[in-house]
Structure formats: C-alpha cells, structure tokens
Amino acid sequence: MEAVVSTQSTWKQWYQRRVHGGRHKLVFCETMTPDMKPLKGFNNRADAKAIFDQKLETVPWFGIEQEYTLFEPDGVRPIGFPETGLPAAQGQYYCSVGTGNAFGRMVADCHYNACMYAGLTLSGTNAEVMPGQWEYQVGPVEGIDSPDQLWLSRYIMERVCEMFGVRVSWDPKPKAGDWNGAGCHCNFSTKAMREDGGYAHIEAACKKLGEKHKELIAVYGEGNADRLTGAHETASIDTFSYDVANRGCSIRIPREAARDGKGYLEDRRPASNMDPYLVTSRLFATVEGIKWPEEQ
Numbered sequence: 001m002e003a004v005v006s007t008q009s010t011w012k013q014w015y016q017r018r019v020h021g022g023r024h025k026l027v028f029c030e031t032m033t034p035d036m037k038p039l040k041g042f043n044n045r046a047d048a049k050a051i052f053d054q055k056l057e058t059v060p061w062f063g064i065e066q067e068y069t070l071f072e073p074d075g076v077r078p079i080g081f082p083e084t085g086l087p088a089a090q091g092q093y094y095c096s097v098g099t100g101n102a103f104g105r106m107v108a109d110c111h112y113n114a115c116m117y118a119g120l121t122l123s124g125t126n127a128e129v130m131p132g133q134w135e136y137q138v139g140p141v142e143g144i145d146s147p148d149q150l151w152l153s154r155y156i157m158e159r160v161c162e163m164f165g166v167r168v169s170w171d172p173k174p175k176a177g178d179w180n181g182a183g184c185h186c187n188f189s190t191k192a193m194r195e196d197g198g199y200a201h202i203e204a205a206c207k208k209l210g211e212k213h214k215e216l217i218a219v220y221g222e223g224n225a226d227r228l229t230g231a232h233e234t235a236s237i238d239t240f241s242y243d244v245a246n247r248g249c250s251i252r253i254p255r256e257a258a259r260d261g262k263g264y265l266e267d268r269r270p271a272s273n274m275d276p277y278l279v280t281s282r283l284f285a286t287v288e289g290i291k292w293p294e295e296q
Contacts, residue, residue, distance in 0.1 A: 003039055005029035011152060014114040015159065026118060028152055045147070047293045048281035052143040060284050061194075061264070062146035063123065063139030063187035066153065067272045069174040070104040070132045071167040078175060079103045079166060080131030087131050090179060094129045102127050104166070108134045111153075111160045118156065120149045129180035129232075139187070147276035172271035173226035181227030181234070182272035186279055189264035190287070198262030205265060205287040206242040206251050212286050213240040213250070219278040221271025228269065235268070 006029055013024040030046065031039040038046035052060065070079045080103030081087055096102045105127070112125045115136075125136040138150045154170070161168045173181045192201045209216065217224065217237060228237035235241055235250045242251035242265075244258045250269050257263030270279050285292055 002034065003042075004032045004034055004036065006032050006036070008045075009148065011118040011120070014117040014156075015163075026152065026155075028148060044275055044277035044281075045144070048147060048277040049144045050293075051281040051285050051290055054290055055284075055288050056143070057191075058288060059191040060143055060280075061140040061189050062280055063137060063141075063264075064146060064150050064276065064280075065135055065137050065183070065185040065187070066150060067128055067133065067135045067182040067184065068157065069130065069169045069171070069182055070107055070134065070161070071169055071174075073165055073167060075167050075169075078130070078132035081175075086177075090129050090131070093127055093131050093133070095126050103132045104134060107160060107164050107166060108136070110163070111157050112136060114156050114160060115153050118152070120153055120156075122153070128182075130175065133174075133180070133182060147280050150276040170273040172221055172223050172273060180232045183227065183234075183268065184221070184270045184272050184274050184276075184279070186267045186270050186283060187264050188267060188280075188283055188287075193264060194262055196262060199257065199260075202253060202257060202263065202265050206253070208286055208289075209251060209267065209283070210240040210242065215292075216282060216286065217269065219275070219282055220269050221274035223273070224269070224271040227271060233268075237269075 007027055008030055009028045011026040011028065013026050031043045033039055071077060072079055092101055108125050112122060115122050121139060121141050123137045123139060125134065128135050138153055139146060141149055157168050172183065190201065192198055225237050228234045230236040233247045235248060241249040242253065243249045244253045245255040246252055252266040252268055254263055254266065267283060282292060
C-alpha cells in the first residue's frame with residue numbers, strides 16, 4: 001500500500017538558506033492511508049492530537065530534555081573515548097568546557113543554531129555526564145506542538161551529524177558499564193499548576209502518574225530497563241516515587257515549585273529514544289483523566 005503524506009507545518013531550512021533567497025522549507029507531514037486515515041503503526045500523532053483536543057482549555061506545556069550520544073563513524077566508540085581502554089571516570093564532563101572535557105560541541109552548537117533558525121523553541125543545551133553525551137531542551141511548547149518540534153529537532157540532528165561525519169545515538173544506555181544512560185525527561189504543567197495554589201494540582205498529578213506507572217513505562221521507550229536501575233540519577237524501573245528536588249525519583253518536583261506553591265513537575269522516566277507523541281499524550285491523558293486510545 002502506498003502511503004500518503006499530509007502536510008502539518010513548514011519550517012525554515014538552514015542548510016540551503018543562502019540558495020534561492022532562503023526560500024527552501026522543511027515540510028512536516030503525517031503519514032496517511034490513501035483514504036486519509038492515520039497509518040497505523042507509523043503515525044501516533046493523530047491519536048495524540050485527539051487526546052490534546054479534548055481539553056485545550058487546560059493549556060498543557062511541555063519542556064522536553066533530549067539527551068543523545070555522539071559516536072565515531074564506526075558507531076562503536078563514543079567520541080571522547082580512546083581507541084583502546086576507557087577515558088577518565090565520568091564527573092568532569094558534565095556542563096564542561098575545554099579540550100579533554102567537552103567532546104562534540106561543534107555538533108551541539110550547530111544543531112542548536114539550525115533549530116533556532118528553523119523556528120523551533122529551544123531553551124538550552126549542555127554537555128552531559130558521559131563523554132560525547134549532550135542534551136538540548138525543547139520548550140516550553142503547548143500541546144501537540146511539543147512532540148512535533150521534538151521530532152523535527154531529531155531530524156535536524158541527523159542532518160547535522162552527516163555534515164560532521166559522526167553518528168548520533170538515541171539509545172538509553174549507549175555504553176555499558178559505570179556510565180550514565182540517556183533520557184528524555186519531560187517537564188509538564190497545566191494552567192492550573194502554574195497558577196496560585198497550583199502545588200496541590202502538581203501533587204495530585206504525581207499520584208495519578210504513579211497509579212499508571214507500569215502502563216506509562218511501557219510507552220516510555222525501548223531498552224529503558226538498562227537505564228532505570230536506581231543508579232546514575234535514576235529511580236528503579238520497578239518502583240514509582242516522587243519528591244522535591246530529588247533526581248533519584250521517578251518524578252522530581254522542582255524546589256522552586258515547592259517554594260512558590262505552583263509550577264511544574266519533571267517526569268524523569270522517559271528514555272532518550274521515546275516516541276514523543278506517546279509520552280506527551282499519555283502523560284497528559286493520565287493527569288486529566290482521559291482514556292487512552294488503547295482503553296477505548
């Protein structure tokens with residue numbers, strides 16, 4: 001069966017901005033069947049949008065922290081790792097500067113600039129705990145626009161890595177051993193959480209997310225058990241917990257949210273390879289009491 005593409009949005013294309021007056025665009029599409037139904041197994045966007053559309057008045061915001069690891073062209077050795085043996089133990093690489101500490105900054109910066117030129121809402125980037133590991137943050141963005149922008153940012157990263165002759169890995173445990181995994185933490189809030197008295201809504205959301213821990217883990221990415229071990233700033237995949245300013249919990253409530261009595265929560269469980277349409281929509285549906293498509 002031939003798939004049909006349905007245009008959803010267009011974005012500025014950075015790598016041909018000097019050609020033809022910068023008129024080239026990135027065209028973001030959904031995959032559909034010939035009778036214009038979402039292509040099952042490939043298109044999770046349609047279900048996600050249907051979930052968000054049920055409660056637009058709640059104004060859900062997402063800030064997604066996308067971690068990734070850069071590898072040499074062979075796809076075996078992360079950049080910053082020697083050809084034989086191992087680099088110095090992790091600790092000096094996080095948010096680092098300087099040769100011998102930060103590996104791949106040109107890629108991270110080029111990607112950030114390309115996303116900003118395209119029109120995406122990026123709010124930061126930083127070197128991560130393992131050599132060659134980085135993160136960028138997409139958001140805050142509302143509703144369906146959040147997974148759309150994350151998906152497009154991954155495409156741009158793949159293109160940037162082509163230019164530099166390196167590979168990007170979205171694997172949640174790209175290197176076995178005493179090295180941090182890679183996640184895709186999802187910061188989330190609704191209008192009620194951001195307003196005065198919102199802390200009660202944040203705690204209520206945490207409790208609801210805990211009640212569906214197993215179901216959410218099932219859609220939070222493949223290979224996540226190798227990452228969510230209870231070590232390396234993670235909670236165990238088998239248990240649910242939430243706390244203020246605790247990076248070893250399933251969900252972290254920022255200290256400023258507890259102080260101000262309003263704000264957002266950070267779900268630290270999603271893996272770096274997660275499907276953003278599944279994660280954002282199921283998180284939102286769970287908090288708002290909306291049935292998942294699988295439950296209908």
